[in-house]
Amino acid sequence: MKSRPSIFLGIIAILVSALVFLVPFAFIILTAFKNKQQATLLDFSWPDGFHLWSNIVEVVTTRNWMMVTAFINSTILTVASVTLLVVFAAMVGFVLARRKTRWNGLIEFLILAGLMIPPAVVPTIWLLQGIGLFGKLHGLVLIEVAYGLPFSIILYRAFIATIPRELDEAAIIDGARPFDVFFRIILPLLWPVTVTNIVVQSVGVFNDFTNPLYYLPGNANATVQLTLYNFQSQFNTSYNLLFTNILLITIPPLLVFLFFNRHIVAGMTAGAVKG
Amino acid sequence: MAGLELKSLRKSYGEVEVIKGVDLSVTHGEFVVFVGPSGCGKSTLLRMIAGLEEITGGDLIIGDKRCNDVEPRDRGIAMVFQSYALYPHMSVYDNVGFGLKLARAPKEVRDQKVREAARILQMEHLLDRKPSQLSGGQRQRVAIGRAIVRQPEVFLFDEPLSNLDAALRVDMRMELSKLHHDLGATMIYVTHDQVEAMTLADKIVVLNAGVVQQVGSPIELYQRPANLFVAGFIGSPKMNFVELSVEEVGTDTVTVSGKDIGPTTVPADPTSLKPGDAVTLGIRPHDLTHQSSGNLVGEVSLVERLGNETNVSLRLPSGAAWLAVLDGDHELRIGQSLPLSFAPARAVIFNASGIALHRKHTGPQIPGSIAEA
Amino acid sequence: MTVLSEAGSAPTHGGRRAIRRSPYPGWFFLPAALIYGVLFLAPTFASLYFSLTRWTLFNSTFIGLDNFAQFFREPFLVQGLVNTVLYAAITSGLKVVLGMLLALLLTSAIMGRGYLRSVVFFPVLVSTVGVGITFTVLMHPTQGMINETLALFGIKGPGWLVDPRLALFSVALVDVWKGVGLATVIYIAGIVAIPKDYYEAARIDGATRWQNFLYVTLPLSRPATATVIILSFIGGLRTFDLIWAMTRGGPGFASDTIASVIYKQYQAGFYGLSTAGNVVLFVLIGILVVPLTMFLNRKQGHE
Numbered sequence: 001m002k003s004r005p006s007i008f009l010g011i012i013a014i015l016v017s018a019l020v021f022l023v024p025f026a027f028i029i030l031t032a033f034k035n036k037q038q039a040t041l042l043d044f045s046w047p048d049g050f051h052l053w054s055n056i057v058e059v060v061t062t063r064n065w066m067m068v069t070a071f072i073n074s075t076i077l078t079v080a081s082v083t084l085l086v087v088f089a090a091m092v093g094f095v096l097a098r099r100k101t102r103w104n105g106l107i108e109f110l111i112l113a114g115l116m117i118p119p120a121v122v123p124t125i126w127l128l129q130g131i132g133l134f135g136k137l138h139g140l141v142l143i144e145v146a147y148g149l150p151f152s153i154i155l156y157r158a159f160i161a162t163i164p165r166e167l168d169e170a171a172i173i174d175g176a177r178p179f180d181v182f183f184r185i186i187l188p189l190l191w192p193v194t195v196t197n198i199v200v201q202s203v204g205v206f207n208d209f210t211n212p213l214y215y216l217p218g219n220a221n222a223t224v225q226l227t228l229y230n231f232q233s234q235f236n237t238s239y240n241l242l243f244t245n246i247l248l249i250t251i252p253p254l255l256v257f258l259f260f261n262r263h264i265v266a267g268m269t270a271g272a273v274k275g
Numbered sequence: 276m277a278g279l280e281l282k283s284l285r286k287s288y289g290e291v292e293v294i295k296g297v298d299l300s301v302t303h304g305e306f307v308v309f310v311g312p313s314g315c316g317k318s319t320l321l322r323m324i325a326g327l328e329e330i331t332g333g334d335l336i337i338g339d340k341r342c343n344d345v346e347p348r349d350r351g352i353a354m355v356f357q358s359y360a361l362y363p364h365m366s367v368y369d370n371v372g373f374g375l376k377l378a379r380a381p382k383e384v385r386d387q388k389v390r391e392a393a394r395i396l397q398m399e400h401l402l403d404r405k406p407s408q409l410s411g412g413q414r415q416r417v418a419i420g421r422a423i424v425r426q427p428e429v430f431l432f433d434e435p436l437s438n439l440d441a442a443l444r445v446d447m448r449m450e451l452s453k454l455h456h457d458l459g460a461t462m463i464y465v466t467h468d469q470v471e472a473m474t475l476a477d478k479i480v481v482l483n484a485g486v487v488q489q490v491g492s493p494i495e496l497y498q499r500p501a502n503l504f505v506a507g508f509i510g511s512p513k514m515n516f517v518e519l520s521v522e523e524v525g526t527d528t529v530t531v532s533g534k535d536i537g538p539t540t541v542p543a544d545p546t547s548l549k550p551g552d553a554v555t556l557g558i559r560p561h562d563l564t565h566q567s568s569g570n571l572v573g574e575v576s577l578v579e580r581l582g583n584e585t586n587v588s589l590r591l592p593s594g595a596a597w598l599a600v601l602d603g604d605h606e607l608r609i610g611q612s613l614p615l616s617f618a619p620a621r622a623v624i625f626n627a628s629g630i631a632l633h634r635k636h637t638g639p640q641i642p643g644s645i646a647e648a
Numbered sequence: 649m650t651v652l653s654e655a656g657s658a659p660t661h662g663g664r665r666a667i668r669r670s671p672y673p674g675w676f677f678l679p680a681a682l683i684y685g686v687l688f689l690a691p692t693f694a695s696l697y698f699s700l701t702r703w704t705l706f707n708s709t710f711i712g713l714d715n716f717a718q719f720f721r722e723p724f725l726v727q728g729l730v731n732t733v734l735y736a737a738i739t740s741g742l743k744v745v746l747g748m749l750l751a752l753l754l755t756s757a758i759m760g761r762g763y764l765r766s767v768v769f770f771p772v773l774v775s776t777v778g779v780g781i782t783f784t785v786l787m788h789p790t791q792g793m794i795n796e797t798l799a800l801f802g803i804k805g806p807g808w809l810v811d812p813r814l815a816l817f818s819v820a821l822v823d824v825w826k827g828v829g830l831a832t833v834i835y836i837a838g839i840v841a842i843p844k845d846y847y848e849a850a851r852i853d854g855a856t857r858w859q860n861f862l863y864v865t866l867p868l869s870r871p872a873t874a875t876v877i878i879l880s881f882i883g884g885l886r887t888f889d890l891i892w893a894m895t896r897g898g899p900g901f902a903s904d905t906i907a908s909v910i911y912k913q914y915q916a917g918f919y920g921l922s923t924a925g926n927v928v929l930f931v932l933i934g935i936l937v938v939p940l941t942m943f944l945n946r947k948q949g950h951e
Contacts, residue, residue: 010759020825021767024782027793042791088683091676099672107677114688116933118886120695120926121910122919126705127691146687149680166360168671169327174374174421175348178673184373188364207775209889214914228777229893239785246778253773261766264773265833 028250031243039240055244062231062241066219067248070227073137077212077223078205081144085152085201086194088145093156094186098165114150121214128215140216144205152197159193160186192263199260203253224249277338277351277428277461278302279324285332286319286485293319295485296333301463301478303428306455309465310472311482312508317465318433320482324463325354325431338428348377353422354431357438359414361406361421367393368402371420392420395457412443419454432464436471448474469509473497481505503629506557512586514557514623515597521545521552527634529624531556535591536571543624543632554632555625560586562621563599569614573597578607589613692930699924708920715924724901725909732905732932735820736884742824743880744873747831752865754832755839765836769829776826780893783822784809809895812902819894819903823887831876838872839865874944878937885933906932 023044031039032055033047060067096107124143125134133139163186171185187194209225216223222230228245235242257264279301286294294316301307309317322328324335326347335342342350361370369376371392375385393399396416406414415435422430432451436444452475455462466472472479473493481488481496481504488508489501500506506514519533529545531554532538541556548554573589576596585605589597599615607613624632699715701708719725754765771779786793787808795805808818846864855863888907891897897904897912904912906929913922 006757007759009753009756013753013758013764014760017764017767021771023793024779024786027786028778028782042785042788042793043796044793084679084683088680092680095672095674095676099670110684110689114684116882116937117692118907118926118929118933119688120691120923120930122703122705122914122923122926123691123694123698124687126698126919127686127694129705131686142683143687146683149684153680164358164360166356166358167362169325170354170356170360170362170421171373172327172671173325173347173352173354174425175377176373178671178676180377181671182676185362203773207773209775209777209893213911225775225777228775228781232777232781232893242781246775246781249775250778253775254770257766257770257773261769265769 028243028246031239032247034240036238036240039243040237042239051240052244055240056248059231059241059244059248062234063219066222067224067227067245069220070222070224073221074206074223074225076137077141077144078202080138080141081148081205082198082201084141084145085148086197089149089152089197090156090187090190090194091182092149092153093160094182096153097157097160098168111150111153114147115154119147125214134215135217135221137216137221140212140221143211143215144208147211148201148204152201155193155197156190159190163189195260196263196266199256199263203256203264206252278305279429279461279463280336281320281324281333282336283333284320284323284330284335286316286323286328287331292331293485294323294331297482297485297487299480299487299490301461303461304459306452306462306464306475306477307480308472308476308478309463309480309482310467310469310508311488313467315482316485317467317482321354321431321433321463321465324350324429325352326350348374351428352431353425353427353429354433355415355418355422355435357434359406359418359435359438361414361417363406365405366402367398367404367406367409367417367420370406370417371402371424374421374425388424389420392423395423395454396420411439412447415439415447419451423458428461430458430460430462432462434466435464437466437468444471451475469511473509479509481508483508499631499633500557500623501631503555503557503625503631506623506625506631510559512560512598512600514559515563515595515599516555516557516625517591517593517595517597519554519556521548521550521554523550524548529554529632531624534593535595539570539619539622541619541622541624542634544634545632547626547632553627555629557623557625558617558621560598560600562617563597563601563615564617565599565601565605565613566616567614569616571616572612572614573599575607575609575611575613578605578609580604580606587613589615695923695926695930698920699927701920703920703923704917705919711920715921716928718921719924719928724904727901728897728904728906728909729928729932731816731903732885732887732907732929733936735816735823735887735905736881736936738817738820739823739827739884739887740877740880742820743828743831744876746824746828747835747876748869748873750828750832751835751839752861755836765832768832771826772829774826776889777893779822779826780890783825784894787818810899812899815895815899815903819891822894823884823890826890827880827883831880834876834879835869835872838869838875842868870944874941877944878941881940882933882937885929885936 027044030044030047033050033052035049035051038045038048096104128134128139128143133142167185167189168181171181176184207225208223209229212223212226213229216226219230228249231242231245235245279299281297281299283296283298284294285292285296297320309320311317319328323330324337326342326345330343337350337352362373365373368389372385372389375388380388389402390399393402396419398413398416398420401409401413401417406417409417418435435451436447439447448471464471464475476493478490479493479496480490483504489496489505491499496505496509500509500514503516507516517533517535519531519536521529522532522538523530524545525540527542527544528540529543529548530538530540536556539556571591573591575587576590577588579586582604584603585601585607587599587601587605587607589599591597599613626632698708700710700712702711702714703709719729750768754761754768758764787795789795789805789807789810792805792808794808798805806814809815842865846868847860850860850864886907887905888911891903891905891908892911895903897908906925910922910925910929913919913925
């Protein structure tokens, strides 16, 4: 094989990738810096002045600081559902990987089904109304947990299968009860895959649009994705504000990307290949 | 003071029976080694004693308590695993102290016991390290340390030395022997390595296919193997076998002959034999000597000259492959005929079902030493 | 759900042996099973019934297969069905091809490899609605940057999202733009896992670069291909947010998919019909993805 990096091919690839993948983001940023008049032109030009700050202020304060509410809601939603996901999925993955019973086939089938089958929306709404969780943030938390479980369980089960069973046994001989074995021995060892899980699922929940749209109607509970969707019609003519909004909600995934790129890639491929 | 009693202990997975009724008694302070080929059930038996495998039938008595359904932590046992199974996220100190922590031992007690164990094993300087920072031998010590702090009545070892390199294995073997001597506790040790079994054990239990083949001291097993399996398994290199038929039956001898060996009278218990019966004669490679007037002749197929001794692979006229270990150096050619002889008293006669027919003089035959077909 | 243990066979002690607790307790399943069972499985089963009813959430009238009949009679609903399959096929096809090519490029010794991997992958993490809005603007027929750029070269760009013949494909392209990073990453993982020995053996046999690709990389990255196809095909069949953010199924019903139909019928209060849409999607995934998975896995077993 060639040892020297192919420079020619590299330059072409960098140029093309910049055109295809970076220009749209540059467009978002540039538009967010513009004032209303210039933004309306929808062109790829340098901003006339620095209007980012006033745009942000306007986006954030619109509709009675709805953006702030939305960020708080999205944060609660993400943190709560991912926390529950991690603990519950790890528990299932642990027992599923360790104990072979005749139920395993059925359980694995249900997990795969959950990866494939789209949720039945209206019956879910009907059910949520029945148990008083429709339109409630904690209801949506549970929904996100339910929909995220199959992926997380598959990740955990695959990882737990690589932890030697002798560790559990050593702990049992040392006098550990099942609860101790899981929380003192297994869960700490799952840390790498837990980070992956946290990162992948947080991005998914934070960016989720469909489920809040169905299960969390009303402005009081809006999440950031819903807010953006609502602003789309409201800021129909104020593209500077619309793109400022997009820029704001892209920051959390960007931070995640910068700090956890490796984990996301590892997790998504591991989960995908196993699934 | 805790001995151990196994009464027709059984284990099956569904239809498959892997431990087929094991009877064994171990007195306090004994070092017992379970040995056998892989898949013979020795590890399963150990794990049943530990409480890691359900017992399907029979009784397990530790001390004077029936322990079939007792949780592992209440059995008064500690176990050292083949892979050591150290908790990777804990320091050595925490690894050793984990059991005490779970038992809610006061902090001072725990600290004192952990340090005591570390002192016994000379690993005080390792206490702050993580398992990943330790060498194989050091991990082994930590695993043993974790067992020691539990102050168990019975130590269980599951092939603890098989992950170490050869030199370290010899060192650790000696240390284990010393530890057994110092602690005076009962130890049960599983290995597939018959050298480990011979060197460590007070008592060896040879297992095959879930059945105890023979129980006895190392020398007893070597000199008076109960059946073909034990004869072939214990001793290195392996015992040579040849099929012969009975010529003549004496009072406590039997004369055998065949294609490979002319009439030879061997001491044995001939009560169940009559002339014409098929038997197997076994003789250890070290018991063969090179003599021009030998009672058998083989064709040399391979020679390994080690200086102090010479390993000769031979093919007998019947096609049986034998090995002879001859004292001193011998210059031999491949293909040449080599006359050999052995002292008849060294040979063992096995009947058609593989049972050894030792002459009944010293000591009784060991019970439960029946080979299963 | 305790360990399967038979009655004791120790006659001297008689009776059943006490069953020791398993170190892997069944109740660890409980929280997950409860949430998953109530919020996912139960509605899925309920949908089978409600799809056969006229439904107002408060009461339901059984009307047999009327909802499904309507689904296959009304032209705009049929179009939604066709669009869904088309969309899934286009997006997964393009993701497989482009993902493979990008992965080959990004596993070779190329300048700026780390940068390229990042830049291709980043859109996967960005809000779909945000991407949808951005591309709606970029694809604006007169003012949009894409057509303005084309105009510089004297090309009159099409009405990406306003032309009924194009709208679905335009959205599909954006889907590929956003999702190809994941396909690439999966392929990279697959290609990197191929032992170097194969390439060395092929080199000794005198294989060209093309033969290397054809006889080593392609067959040995088949698990990755299967994953990419299945993953993006299912994703394509279920797609909703991007279409909703970009076209709302329009113009007309030109870019409606089953998922957007489900939402529209739900908004309109036709809950039974909406649920029937869910069942149709469910069945569609079943009859397309299950054979596809089996096909891809069987091929894999040949290796």
